[in-house]
Amino acid sequence: MKTLEECRDGIDAIDNKILELLNQRMVVVKRVGEIKKDSKSAIYRPEREKAIIERLTLQSVNDKGLLNQDAIEAIFLEIFAVSRNLELPERIAYLGPEGSFTHQAAESRFGAMSDYMPMRSISHVFKELETKRAKFGVVPIENSRDGVVGETLDLLAKSSVKIVAELYMPIHMSFVTKAKKISDITKIYSRDKGFGQCREFLQEHNLSNVELIPVESTAKAAILASKDDSAAAICSHIAAKLYNVPTMFDHVEDSIGSQTRFFILSDFKNEKSYDDKTSILVRLKDSVKAGSLVHFLQDFEHESINLSKIESRPSKEKGGFEYWFFIDFYGHVDDEKFQKVLQKHKEEVTWLGSYVKGEEIEV
Numbered sequence: 001m002k003t004l005e006e007c008r009d010g011i012d013a014i015d016n017k018i019l020e021l022l023n024q025r026m027v028v029v030k031r032v033g034e035i036k037k038d039s040k041s042a043i044y045r046p047e048r049e050k051a052i053i054e055r056l057t058l059q060s061v062n063d064k065g066l067l068n069q070d071a072i073e074a075i076f077l078e079i080f081a082v083s084r085n086l087e088l089p090e091r092i093a094y095l096g097p098e099g100s101f102t103h104q105a106a107e108s109r110f111g112a113m114s115d116y117m118p119m120r121s122i123s124h125v126f127k128e129l130e131t132k133r134a135k136f137g138v139v140p141i142e143n144s145r146d147g148v149v150g151e152t153l154d155l156l157a158k159s160s161v162k163i164v165a166e167l168y169m170p171i172h173m174s175f176v177t178k179a180k181k182i183s184d185i186t187k188i189y190s191r192d193k194g195f196g197q198c199r200e201f202l203q204e205h206n207l208s209n210v211e212l213i214p215v216e217s218t219a220k221a222a223i224l225a226s227k228d229d230s231a232a233a234i235c236s237h238i239a240a241k242l243y244n245v246p247t248m249f250d251h252v253e254d255s256i257g258s259q260t261r262f263f264i265l266s267d268f269k270n271e272k273s274y275d276d277k278t279s280i281l282v283r284l285k286d287s288v289k290a291g292s293l294v295h296f297l298q299d300f301e302h303e304s305i306n307l308s309k310i311e312s313r314p315s316k317e318k319g320g321f322e323y324w325f326f327i328d329f330y331g332h333v334d335d336e337k338f339q340k341v342l343q344k345h346k347e348e349v350t351w352l353g354s355y356v357k358g359e360e361i362e363v
């Protein structure tokens with residue numbers, strides 16, 4: 001049996017090799033960056049990253065390795081993010097403030113090294129992209145409990161910005177405080193919704209009578225709790241980390257968790273990954289005429305294209321009740337099947353993006 005010293009020597013030798021290999025990888029990545037620059041193509045290629053993760057997961061299973069898909073993803077998404085930064089450092093605008101769940105979602109894709117810009121509103125994120133001050137934007141699109149984020153849909157309808165990826169993230173709340181004991185806590189900060197989502201936890205720990213102070217974001221709650229030893233915050237994991245407030249309890253939300261779907265926005269078209277989703281906006285000529293939506297959807301059925309979502313929004317263009325439809329379907333804009341549908345409805349359909357299908361999370 002090896003001693004601790006021997007194990008550590010072994011780890012050091014392996015780490016040296018990993019670093020050497022990573023540096024070799026980065027030399028190749030830089031060359032890829034040059035090729036892309038010459039051909040003016042996109043740096044971020046989610047379909048390629050997905051293929052790498054799948055290949056490595058399979059290899060790990062075949063090798064009977066200890067790393068499963070989640071572990072491989074955690075390591076390699078960070079390697080990809082560092083690689084992309086080396087190809088071309090790119091700025092990422094997200095719905096802030098720092099420490100928001102959108103920040104957490106952005107970091108999960110773009111890693112710890114990227115240049116992040118917290119924005120005051122979703123429309124500010126779009127503006128940063130439109131003026132090319134940021135290459136990527138990260139915004140929430142829907143929450144499994146609260147429903148769709150209307151502002152994101154409305155802005156997608158108006159803007160030329162494209163969806164290049166989606167990701168689902170479980171929304172877990174942490175109870176964080178600098179207090180030594182729970183009984184030292186006299187006030188708790190969070191967003192209005194934050195308290196609502198953690199009612200059972202507050203009751204169980206006799207905290208219902210402690211002063212509950214709603215603030216505009218859970219990140220703000222973490223900042224306030226970081227400055228007061230008798231205060232606590234209910235906030236995201238990333239906010240607690242960012243503002244150095246120790247976590248007393250994790251996952252304090254009531255039993256049914258929620259997940260949020262985020263879009264990553266940019267200005268390019270992805271290639272097919274053959275496991276794609278596409279989002280379109282449909283402005284039917286006669287949206288109020290009976291059967292016009294049904295006829296439109298029948299064209300999808302005819303081509304065996306499966307829809308994953310349909311959402312109606314008031315068009316806001318005319319005073320009356322005119323509706324637009326946001327539709328997500330399985331497939332890529334370049335699929336022949338969809339092109340056939342598009343031929344029939346060219347004037348009514350706006351393509352919003354085709355992207356690798358994200359994994360929904362069991363909550």
Ligand SMILES: C=C(O[C@@H]1C=C(C(=O)O)C=C[C@H]1O)C(=O)O
Pocket residue numbers: 029032043044045046048049052079080081083084087
């Ligand atoms: C290196 C590339 O660029 C990016 C980085 C990748 C990587 O680190 O493997 C993969 C895909 C791209 O998002 C590439 O396209 O191959």
